[in-house]
Amino acid sequence: MYFLKRLAFLAPLLLVISFLAFVLVRIAPGGPFDRERAPASPEIERHLKTKYHLDEPLLKQYARYLGGLLRGDFGPSLKYRDHTVNNIIAQGLPVSLTLGMLAFGFAMGVGLPLGFITAARRGRWPDYAGSLVAVLAVCIPGFVVAPLLVMLFSVKWRLLPVALWESPWHAILPTVALGLFFSGKIARLMREGMLNTMQLEFITTARAKGLSETAVLLRHAVRLAILPVVSYSGPLLADLLTGSFVIENIFQLPGIGVFLVNGSMNRDYPMVVGLAILYAALLVVLNLAVDLAYVLLDPRVKYE
Amino acid sequence: MNRATPARGKTPRAAFSFWLLLLAGFCLLPASCARREPPANITIINGAEPESLDPAIITGQADSRVVQGLFAGLMRLDPRTARPVPDLAERWEVSPDGLIYTFHLRPNLLWSTGEPIRADDLVYSWIRVLNPLTACDYAGQLFYLKNGEAFNAGKIKDPALVGVHALDPLTVLVELEHPAAFFPDLCAFPTLTVVPRRTIEEYGDLWLMARPLPSSGPFELAAWRLNDKIRLKKNPRYWDAANTQSEIIDFLPIGSANAALNLYTHGQADIVWDKELVPTELLDALLRRPDFHRFNYLGTYFIRFNVTKKPFNDPRVRQALALAVDRGRLVQKITRAGELPATHLVPEGTANYTAPAGLGHDPERARQLLTAAGYPGGRGFPRFEYMFNAAAGGSSKIHENIAIELQQMWRDELGLQMDLRQLEWKVYLSAQSHLDYELSRSSWIGDYNDAQTFLGMFTSNDGNNRTGWKNPRYDALLQRANYEPDLKKRAQIFQQAEALLVGDEAPIVPLFFYVGLNYFDTNKIQGIYQNILDQHPLNAIRKISNR
Numbered sequence: 001m002y003f004l005k006r007l008a009f010l011a012p013l014l015l016v017i018s019f020l021a022f023v024l025v026r027i028a029p030g031g032p033f034d035r036e037r038a039p040a041s042p043e044i045e046r047h048l049k050t051k052y053h054l055d056e057p058l059l060k061q062y063a064r065y066l067g068g069l070l071r072g073d074f075g076p077s078l079k080y081r082d083h084t085v086n087n088i089i090a091q092g093l094p095v096s097l098t099l100g101m102l103a104f105g106f107a108m109g110v111g112l113p114l115g116f117i118t119a120a121r122r123g124r125w126p127d128y129a130g131s132l133v134a135v136l137a138v139c140i141p142g143f144v145v146a147p148l149l150v151m152l153f154s155v156k157w158r159l160l161p162v163a164l165w166e167s168p169w170h171a172i173l174p175t176v177a178l179g180l181f182f183s184g185k186i187a188r189l190m191r192e193g194m195l196n197t198m199q200l201e202f203i204t205t206a207r208a209k210g211l212s213e214t215a216v217l218l219r220h221a222v223r224l225a226i227l228p229v230v231s232y233s234g235p236l237l238a239d240l241l242t243g244s245f246v247i248e249n250i251f252q253l254p255g256i257g258v259f260l261v262n263g264s265m266n267r268d269y270p271m272v273v274g275l276a277i278l279y280a281a282l283l284v285v286l287n288l289a290v291d292l293a294y295v296l297l298d299p300r301v302k303y304e
Numbered sequence: 305m306n307r308a309t310p311a312r313g314k315t316p317r318a319a320f321s322f323w324l325l326l327l328a329g330f331c332l333l334p335a336s337c338a339r340r341e342p343p344a345n346i347t348i349i350n351g352a353e354p355e356s357l358d359p360a361i362i363t364g365q366a367d368s369r370v371v372q373g374l375f376a377g378l379m380r381l382d383p384r385t386a387r388p389v390p391d392l393a394e395r396w397e398v399s400p401d402g403l404i405y406t407f408h409l410r411p412n413l414l415w416s417t418g419e420p421i422r423a424d425d426l427v428y429s430w431i432r433v434l435n436p437l438t439a440c441d442y443a444g445q446l447f448y449l450k451n452g453e454a455f456n457a458g459k460i461k462d463p464a465l466v467g468v469h470a471l472d473p474l475t476v477l478v479e480l481e482h483p484a485a486f487f488p489d490l491c492a493f494p495t496l497t498v499v500p501r502r503t504i505e506e507y508g509d510l511w512l513m514a515r516p517l518p519s520s521g522p523f524e525l526a527a528w529r530l531n532d533k534i535r536l537k538k539n540p541r542y543w544d545a546a547n548t549q550s551e552i553i554d555f556l557p558i559g560s561a562n563a564a565l566n567l568y569t570h571g572q573a574d575i576v577w578d579k580e581l582v583p584t585e586l587l588d589a590l591l592r593r594p595d596f597h598r599f600n601y602l603g604t605y606f607i608r609f610n611v612t613k614k615p616f617n618d619p620r621v622r623q624a625l626a627l628a629v630d631r632g633r634l635v636q637k638i639t640r641a642g643e644l645p646a647t648h649l650v651p652e653g654t655a656n657y658t659a660p661a662g663l664g665h666d667p668e669r670a671r672q673l674l675t676a677a678g679y680p681g682g683r684g685f686p687r688f689e690y691m692f693n694a695a696a697g698g699s700s701k702i703h704e705n706i707a708i709e710l711q712q713m714w715r716d717e718l719g720l721q722m723d724l725r726q727l728e729w730k731v732y733l734s735a736q737s738h739l740d741y742e743l744s745r746s747s748w749i750g751d752y753n754d755a756q757t758f759l760g761m762f763t764s765n766d767g768n769n770r771t772g773w774k775n776p777r778y779d780a781l782l783q784r785a786n787y788e789p790d791l792k793k794r795a796q797i798f799q800q801a802e803a804l805l806v807g808d809e810a811p812i813v814p815l816f817f818y819v820g821l822n823y824f825d826t827n828k829i830q831g832i833y834q835n836i837l838d839q840h841p842l843n844a845i846r847k848i849s850n851r
Contacts, residue, residue, distance in 0.1 A: 030730025033441075036747070037363060038737065038767030040444020043457045048439040081356045082512040083530060091530050147562070155566065162566040164556075165532070252556075252563045254532035267730055 003288060010284050014277055018069065021276035022062050025269050032078035032267040052078060065273070074277075075270030079263070085274040092256035093278075095165060096248070099174055099255060100240035104233070106179035107186055112229070114183070115190020119225075120217055122195065130187065137184025146177035146250045163252045170251075178247045182236060186229055193225035200224070223297055230297065234290035238283040341527075344535065344554035346829070346847050349564045351578035353531050353557035357512050359497045360433045360440040365749075365838070366578065368494040370555055373523040373536050373842040375497035378407050378426065378476070379488055383844035386753065386835035388488040392421065392498065392520070392543070393476070402483030402789045407476040414541040415518040421498060423470035425520075429499045431455075431463045442495040445751070448487065450479040483789045485656065486754040493752065497521070522548045522843035531557055536842070549831055549846030574829055574847060577822035577840070584702065587640055595825045598642055599834035602651055602750040603818035604758070605643075607690075607710075610739050611811050612772035615685065620677040622810040626663040627670035628717040629710065635816050638705045646814035648806050649748075650755045650798075653836050657755040657795045662806030662814065667717040674718055682719025689725040692745035693732040703745050706815070736770050744770075746812070753837060755798045756786070762805055762812070773811035778804050 033048045049055045053064060068075055074085035111134075118130035153173060154162040161170045197203065198221055206216045245257035256275065263271035294301050351366035359371050372380075380391035390396075393407040413421035430449070433440045434456045447453040450467030454460045467479030480487065490496060500518040504511045511517075517525045522544065523536035534555040538548050556573060558564045564581040567573045576582075579601075582590060590596045609616045609625075616622060631645030644652060647662035671681075679685040690710065692703040707724050714720045722743075727735060735741050748768075750757040760766060763782055764774035781801040788794040806814060820838045831844035 028730070030728075030734040034730055034733040034737070035363060035441070036733065037441070038770075039441045040447055040767070041453065041457060042767065043436060044439060044441060044443055047436045048441075051437070051439045076509065079355055080353070080530065081361055082358060082510060084510070087513075088530055091532075150566065154570070162570050162572070163558075163563045164567070164572070249560055250563065252558050252560060252567075254529065258531060258559075265729060 003292065006284075006288055006291075010281065013284065014280055015066075017280045018066070018273055018277050019062060021273040022065065022269070023058065025264065025267065025272045026058065028264075028267065030267055032269065034267075052076070065270070069277075074274035077268055077271050079266040079268040079271070085270050088259060088271070089256060089274065089278065092254060092259060095253055096255035096257060099171065099178065099244075099247070099253065100237070102171060102175040103179035103182070103240050103244075104237055106175050107182035107236075108229075108233075109183075110179070111183035111186025112190055112226070114187035115229075116194060116217070116222065116225075118187065119191045119194030119198070120213075131191070134184040134187035134191075137180045138188070140181075142177055142181055142244065143246045143250065145180055146173070146247060149173050149177055150250070163250075165251075165253045174247050174251045174253060177250070178240065178244050182240070185232070189228045189232055190225060193228045194221060197221045197225040227294065227298060230290055230293050234287040235283065238279065238286045341535075342552065344552040345550040346552075346575065346845060347554045347556060347573045349558045349567065349573045349576040349578070349581060350534075350555045351557070351580065352559055354534070357525070357528070359429075359494045359499060360438050360442075362494060363441050366557075369577075369840075369842070370534055370536070371494045371497070372521065373553070374517075374519045374521045374525060375494070375499060376521040376542070377491055377493070377497040379491040381492050381837070381839050381841055383831060383841045384833045384835075386837045386839050388492045391492070392426070393491075396488075402485075403480050405478040405480070405487065406471075407478065409474045409476065410543055411474060413520075413543055415500060415520060416524045416539045416541050417516055417518040418541065419502075419518070420473075421520055422473040423476045424473070425498050425501060426476050427468050427470045428501045430468050430496060431466060432499065432504075433495055434466060435463075440495070442493075445490055445493055445495050448480050448482075448484050448490065450481050452481070482787045484786070485789070485791055485794065486752055486756065489752040489754065523553065526552070533557075542843075544843070548843040550842075553842060553845075568823060575822065575824040575832070575845075577824075577838070579818075579821045582821045582823070584640075590823075591641065593823075596821065596823045597834060599820045599838070600644065600651070600653055600836055601818040601820035601838055602654065602753065602836045603747060604646055604649055604651055605706075605745075605747045605815045605818060606646070606649065607813040607815065608736070608741075608744045608746045608771050609811050609813075610741050610743070610772055612739055613742055615677070615679070616688075616742060618677050619809050620673045621679075622813075623663060624670040624673040624677065624718065625714060625720075626810050626813040627666045627673070628713055629813060629815065630665050630713060631815055632665070633713075634706060634709055638709060639702065639816065639819075641819045641821060643816040643819045646817050648802055649812065649814050650758045650802060651750070651817040651836070654750070654755055654758075655753045656791050657798060659755075660799050660803045660807070662803075663810060670718060682721075685720050687721045687723060688742045689723045690743040690745070691725045691727060691732060691735060691741040693729050694726045707745065737767075739770070739772050746770075747818070749818070750837075755795070755802075756782075759798055759801055759805070771811040773809065775804065775809060778809075 033045065039045050053061055065075060077083050077085055077088060080088065114130050114134060118127045121127050150162055150173060153160045160173055164170055203216060203221055206220050245261050248255045248257045259271055260275045263275065350369060354362065354367035354370055355364060356362050356367060357371055357374065359375050362368055362371055376391050378391060378393040379388040381387065382389045392409055392413060394410045396405055396407040398405055409423055415421055430446055432438055433443055434446050434452055436456055436458050443456050451460055451465050452467065455463065455466050469477045471477050498520045503514050503518055507514050519525065519539055522539055522542045524539045526537040527533065527535040536553045538551050539545060542548065558567065558581065561581045561583040564576050565583060568576050591598065609622050611617050635643040635645055647664050648659040650657060650659045674682065690707050692707055695701045704726065711722045711724065714722055736744050748758060748761065759782060761768040762773065763779045778801055781797055785794050785797040788797060806812065824832065828848055829845065830848060831846050832840045
């Protein structure tokens with residue numbers, strides 16, 4: 001029921017966010033139709049504004065927008081005038097979602113074992129080697145890793161495609177480039193979590209019961225050790241899922257990250273507000289999922 | 305134990321769920337990857353994603369390249385000369401005073417969906433451009449029509465009063481406000497192409513989402529995925545379909561110069577024809593390759609003065625600053641693509657015109673002028689700002705570098721202190737149109753091959769003026785030129801106007817003329833001929849099969 005209450009907060013939250021985004025993006029100087037080449041007469045500019053209701057008072061524009069929102073219509077894009085925001089999100093979101101999930105899987109798949117091993121073998125060479133890899137992964141940003149990967153795997157060795165999103169092979173380099181940073185973070189978090197958990201009493205009990213070290217660590221310690229990682233994954237997943245602008249730009253992927261950044265620069269009001277709402281909704285839902293995972297993983301945690 | 309043993313498998317389950325996520329990702333992958341499609345004959349990297357494919361809305365060149373594949377007009381451009389040649393019109397007559405054009409359409413013209421294309425389709429398309437409700441940025445191209453401007457401003461409500469009429473299904477009569485030697489060039493402009501009335505009336509603003517989309521040009525729209533690909537396939541019903549050289553052309557909207565170059569060198573693109581898509585760091589090396597081509601382009605890079613702000617209201621100050629600029633240094637050190645230094649606004653090679661020389665590089669005279677204006681050696685001259693737009697998303701810092709060079713030149717030669725003011729694109733545009741600047745970086749690309757498209761900007765009330773400079777003599781000269789049917793006399797009038805603009809008054813300082821860059825292998829791709837407009841009709845391009 002706690003979760004239902006949390007979900008009930010979603011609607012007013014999205015309303016506030018939509019209003020804030022609506023107002024903020026209009027405060028910035030410059031409008032969606034400002035160009036280097038001025039239209040032939042001021043009439044044309046006036047007509048453009050009238051067509052998209054930009055000459056109406058702010059609250060009236062917002063009420064109009066809200067009406068559309070309640071019907072599930074995010075409005076037309078002011079930059080890509082043959083498309084609606086819904087249409088653009090529908091085309092771009094699956095790509096960003098796929099990339100995000102793959103990167104998340106990669107980050108977990110590399111980070112968790114790495115963290116586990118460095119904790120289990122603490123003080124010995126696997127710890128030093130693994131920790132070094134993790135720190136490097138965190139320190140080197142995505143926009144350095146991506147071109148390096150392209151240079152090695154695409155240009156030099158010709159193993160993988162250089163850009164675009166046309167086959168599963170095209171997904172490999174973007175996934176690694178996007179996921180590497182997070183895998184390092186997850187490795188560090190996992191290592192911390194494991195080291196803390198291994199101090200707890202029930203681990204000593206399990207050892208005293210005669211269980212093998214593997215059983216102790218894998219079956220008992222990991223469950224609690226993984227909790228910091230789980231809390232981190234909520235916001236992480238939202239960030240990944242809604243598109244990494246840098247990676248999408250380097251690999252020219254048809255996701256939605258590019259629309260948020262370019263939308264702001266183009267003053268594409270409906271696009272920016274629509275994507276802000278999308279991000280917010282995803283963030284809330286994923287945070288909720290994280291809390292749910294907490295309940296499943298840690299028997300000490302209960303919600304009213 | 306007072307707590308139940310954690311159920312078996314919960315820990316591995318948590319860990320495995322992440323692997324499940326990975327698997328799920330792979331399952332989603334085929335759904336979001338491109339469907340299996342036959343490969344295109346030609347893949348072109350066009351520049352940024354088009355804002356629209358509606359001929360009435362587009363303003364960018366990348367957009368116009370695709371639109372010209374889809375929609376045809378009365379004229380089109382010859383691939384070799386970029387001069388207008390008949391397209392939907394097979395011939396035309398002009399009245400002796402140059403005011404009445406009668407175009408005769410070819411018989412049996414068809415939309416790609418089979419309906420006939422008739423004269424009233426053309427009239428509809430042009431009236432649509434002028435209709436204030438369409439809010440067409442480039443409606444000005446049709447202000448040459450009688451009552452065109454008035455209809456667009458809402459002063460006239462009846463479209464029948466506008467100077468374009470269908471006399472019969474195959475004849476279009478055009479009445480102009482004043483003679484325009486370049487009117488046939490305008491008829492090849494994408495804004496003036498024929499659009500499908502029925503589809504627009506049925507679908508409204510989203511008519512480009514209709515499938516099949518009726519097209520009047522050499523190609524049809526096969527697929528359009530935003531930021532992914534635009535696919536055009538040959539339109540067999542185009543009147544000249546026999547001469548359309550390729551079956552399928554793909555356009556890739558690439559924003560990053562590095563990705564464009566990589567895709568090209570990996571054989572995933574055949575042509576890259578956007579100047580922004582050449583990594584500037586590699587320019588020197590790239591220009592030595594045989595598949596990289598440079599050509600003179602109909603565009604000028606210049607500086608605007610805000611003549612309403614002191615001390616730039618004094619022409620002597622403006623002239624002094626102009627004379628102190630070493631343009632050769634700018635093109636050799638900063639831009640490095642072989643641009644021509646510019647002392648006048650209208651680029652070299654513009655049809656029907658030879659520009660007068662403007663203010664060259666003469667620092668001594670610059671110092672004299674500055675002294676005459678009351679600032680000997682730069683003393684007493686206020687600090688001022690040069691405004692330019694910030695490089696966005698990895699594009700080169702050319703504006704900033706040019707600004708730094710100018711700063712140095714004006715300090716060394718004239719003793720002036722200039723600050724740099726870098727603004728985000730839209731803020732920069734807004735500041736410029738509100739005259740909220742002192743000096744501004746500027747550029748202008750010509751719409752058609754005639755001096756009018758450059759000189760017309762600086763009349764007193766033109767929206768593109770943005771300097772605050774109002775000169776009745778200049779306005780009068782341009783007005784006279786517009787009504788002059790004789791090309792030579794017209795050119796002379798333009799010369800007087802330009803001499804006033806870049807010599808006597810100097811509200812602008814031209815720096816250099818743009819150079820266009822594109823890359824493709826001339827052994828494999830045929831049908832592209834470099835021209836000053838950088839216009840390359842799609843139907844002429846073909847790829848020779850690999851040996």
